[in-house]
Each structure stands twice: as structure tokens, then as C-alpha cells.
Amino acid sequence: MASPIPHPEREEIRVEAVLHALADPVRLRIVRELAAHEEGLSCGVLDLGITASTLTHHVRTLREAGVVRVRPRGTSRISTLRRADLDALYPGLLDGVLAARR
Amino acid sequence: MASPIPHPEREEIRVEAVLHALADPVRLRIVRELAAHEEGLSCGVLDLGITASTLTHHVRTLREAGVVRVRPRGTSRISTLRRADLDALYPGLLDGVLAARR
Numbered sequence: 001m002a003s004p005i006p007h008p009e010r011e012e013i014r015v016e017a018v019l020h021a022l023a024d025p026v027r028l029r030i031v032r033e034l035a036a037h038e039e040g041l042s043c044g045v046l047d048l049g050i051t052a053s054t055l056t057h058h059v060r061t062l063r064e065a066g067v068v069r070v071r072p073r074g075t076s077r078i079s080t081l082r083r084a085d086l087d088a089l090y091p092g093l094l095d096g097v098l099a100a101r102r
Numbered sequence: 103m104a105s106p107i108p109h110p111e112r113e114e115i116r117v118e119a120v121l122h123a124l125a126d127p128v129r130l131r132i133v134r135e136l137a138a139h140e141e142g143l144s145c146g147v148l149d150l151g152i153t154a155s156t157l158t159h160h161v162r163t164l165r166e167a168g169v170v171r172v173r174p175r176g177t178s179r180i181s182t183l184r185r186a187d188l189d190a191l192y193p194g195l196l197d198g199v200l201a202a203r204r
Contacts, residue, residue, distance in 0.1 A: 015202035019125035023118050090202050092194025100117035100192050 005063070005070050005077075006021060010085045013066035020087065021065035022097055027058050034060060034068060035098055040080035068080075107165070107172050107179075110186045120188065123167035124199055128152060129160050133183060136170060137200055142182035144175075160165035 022028055026048055034067050044052070057080060062068040062093055067078045067086065086094045117182050124130055128150055135148055146154070161181060166169040169188065170181045188196045 004144050015199060016127055016130065019121050019182060019199070023121035023125050025118055025166025074150070090198035093173065096192035096195025097117060097121070099194070 002096050005061060005072070007069055008066045010066070010089065013085065013089055015090060017065040018067055018090070018093070020076075021062050024058070024061075026054075027062055028097070030058060030062065030079075031067065032098060034081040035083070035094075038080070040071075040078040042076040043079050044076065059083055107169055107174070109165060110168045112191065113167070115191055117192060119167040120169055120192070123164050123169050126163075128156075128161070129164055129169075130199070131171065132160060132164065132181075134200060135166070136181055136183040137185070137196075142173075142180040145181050146178065147183040150171070177188060 006063065012046075022031065030043055030046065034041065034087060043055055048055060048062060050058075059077075059081065062079075063070050069082050070077050070079050072078075081094075083094060122171060124133065132138075132145055132148065136143065138151060145157055152160075161170065161172065161179075164181075165172050168184060171184050172181050173180050175181075183196075185196060
């Protein structure tokens with residue numbers, strides 16, 4: 001059996017890591033898409049114009065920062081936004097970022 | 103006469119630059135101090151444990167991102183948080199970041 005995909009617990013999440021994870025146009029695009037798909041999605045379906053390995057890197061950065069949760073489903077990986085954790089830790093931060101028009 | 107210190111206009115501020123500027127422990131510390139001092143302060147008075155040139159770099163990063171406004175006063179420079187601009191562009195973001203306990 002494969003090892004479970006590691007995630008920081010809510011109390012392990014650090015604001016600098018969250019901000020760094022969000023401070024990238026591709027990752028911000030992924031976060032916007034996940035915010036619009038509460039049920040989660042396989043980020044590979046997004047047309048981001050990047051290679052699979054670059055996408056893997058970005059999703060890992062988001063996961064390790066505590067911004068997204070990734071779970072296996074069949075041969076793909078489904079990402080969801082950790083909105084409850086982020087809203088509890090940093091009320092308003094995520095909505096403020098999502099409100100950004102640029 | 104010295105050139106005025108340049109700042110992005112509100113409409114030039116970009117969320118990635120703001121997030122990047124905030125995603126650093128020293129800069130976040132500066133932002134917290136400025137949030138507590140609405141009248142602004144000379145960042146040199148803060149005990150940040152960094153050299154003057156490193157401080158200059160951090161304040162420039164915050165200024166160029168649109169997070170702080172810097173104005174000369176005598177021989178020092180007074181920084182203030184651009185709260186109205188940030189709250190208008192990204193409602194909740196700054197409060198969420200300031201709410202962070204880690």
C-alpha cells in the first residue's frame with residue numbers, strides 16, 4: 001500500500017508558508033479553481049500551460065503549506081482547498097485573496 | 103531636491119506582489135508594527151536584529167509591492183501601512199494576516 005500523502009495539521013500551518021504558496025500566479029490560479037470546485041478536482045484537468053512536473057511541484061507547495069488537501073482517487077489525485085482550516089486560522093485572508101482582480 | 107520616493111498607485115498593486123511581500127517573517131513583523139502605529143514610524147526604531155541595509159531591502163520590497171507608504175521626515179523615513187488601499191483591493195486579506203498567531 002502506498003504511503004499516505006502527508007499534510008500539516010491545522011496547528012502546524014504557518015502564515016508565511018501560506019502567503020508564499022499563494023504568491024505565485026499559477027498557484028493562485030489553482031486556488032481560484034479549487035475555490036470554485038468545492039468537491040475538489042484533479043489539477044491535471046486545468047489548462048495551466050505548464051508541464052506535469054511543474055504542476056506537481058506547485059500542488060506539492062500548496063499541500064505542504066496547508067492550503068490544499070490531496071487525496072488519491074484511482075490513478076489520479078484530487079485536490080481540495082482547506083478553506084475551513086484557513087478561515088479558522090486567518091479569517092478573511094482567503095476571501096481577500098480570492099476577491100483580488102489582479 | 104531629492105526625487106520623490108516612488109509608490110505604485112492603488113490600481114497598479116498586484117496581489118502576487120503583496121503576498122510575496124508579506125510572506126517573510128521580518129516583513130510580516132514590520133507590517134504588524136505598522137498596523138499598531140497608524141501614525142507611521144521609522145522602521146529603524148524596531149528591534150529586528152537585522153542590519154540597516156537588510157532593513158532597507160525589506161522596506162523597499164514592502165513599498166514596491168504597495169504594502170507601505172514611505173515619506174521622508176528630516177533625515178529619516180516614516181513608513182505607514184497602506185491599509186485603505188489593501189482593504190479596498192483585497193477585503194479581509196490584511197486582517198486575516200494580522201490575525202495569524204503563527
